[in-house]
């Protein structure tokens with residue numbers, strides 16, 4: 001896993017294996033964003049589709 005943060009992608013999802021927990025940034029070069037709603041209207045409707053569950057702790 002690439003441990004360098006991407007300063008353009010702030011993220012606090014510690015449960016994701018791509019998250020640099022110590023700094024709350026994503027380590028991917030880019031992420032894929034989508035929605036699970038037919039008509040998204042609030043931030044909760046939007047998802048990071050690049051999420052992958054972390055196997056261990058941060």
Ligand code: SF4
Nearest residue numbers: 011016019026048050
């Ligand atoms: S892949 Fe998505 S959920 Fe995971 S750290 Fe990056 S931005 Fe956050």
